Amino acid sequence: xxxxxxxxxxxxxxxLSDQQKQQLVAYxxxxxxWNKAYNLTSVRDPQQMLVRHILDxxxxxxxxxxxxxxxxxxxxxxxxxxxxIVMPDAHFTLLDSLGKRVRFLRQVQHELGLTNITPVQSRxxxxxxxxxxxxxxxxxxxxxxxxxxxxxxxxxxxxRFYALKGVRPDDEMAELPAxxxxxxVIKLQVPQLEGDRHLVIIRHQ
Numbered sequence: 191x192x193x194x195x196x197x198x199x200x201x202x203x204x205x206l207s208d209q210q211k212q213q214l215v216a217y218x219x220x221x222x223x224w225n226k227a228y229n230l231t232s233v234r235d236p237q238q239m240l241v242r243h244i245l246d247x248x249x250x251x252x253x254x255x256x257x258x259x260x261x262x263x264x265x266x267x268x269x270x271x272x273x274x275i276v277m278p279d280a281h282f283t284l285l286d287s288l289g290k291r292v293r294f295l296r297q298v299q300h301e302l303g304l305t306n307i308t309p310v311q312s313r314x315x316x317x318x319x320x321x322x323x324x325x326x327x328x329x330x331x332x333x334x335x336x337x338x339x340x341x342x343x344x345x346x347x348x349x350r351f352y353a354l355k356g357v358r359p360d361d362e363m364a365e366l367p368a369x370x371x372x373x374x375v376i377k378l379q380v381p382q383l384e385g386d387r388h389l390v391i392i393r394h395q
Contacts, residue, residue, distance in 0.1 A: 256324020322346030
């Protein structure tokens with residue numbers, strides 16, 4: 191697994207420490223183990239998890255600005271846990287409404303010794319952002335309009351919304367509510383992943 195991850199990282203031009211690689215592989219191991227009982231992801235093959243969950247998450251890291259992030263609808267911790275591993279100086283609140291997912295996140299936190307994540311069970315609409323976040327991150331969570339409507343209270347003045355999408359969501363970008371603009375749409379390169387990946391960065395005017 192470490193060898194596969196190392197070659198994927200090399201192809202993506204990402205350099206990580208041995209400890210970070212070991213944490214990412216250990217996370218995949220926990221995901222695989224708990225998946226059988228908790229049904230956390232439809233991806234069953236750990237090698238595929240490296241591509242579709244780990245690489246797909248960490249390619250976003252260079253585009254994040256700030257140090258306090260919230261991953262809304264994090265599910266089993268995606269993209270928040272891989273990002274927390276590769277960005278140890280940033281802090282990630284991992285928000286999900288399902289108790290079993292949050293239990294899994296706490297187990298990951300304990301076993302990997304991650305001090306820069308806070309798993310929280312809550313609905314995003316009722317979660318207080320105090321202090322506000324530098325970035326609100328979501329992956330396959332909702333439409334861009336739903337994301338900004340449900341999460342409007344979470345980012346600070348300079349905060350951004352970071353939506354991880356597949357194909358470029360031009361229709362959704364055109365329908366953003368008044369007061370929100372698209373800062374950037376970045377085409378992401380994920381080695382060995384079929385299909386498009388885009389990061390949409392939105393800010394409040």
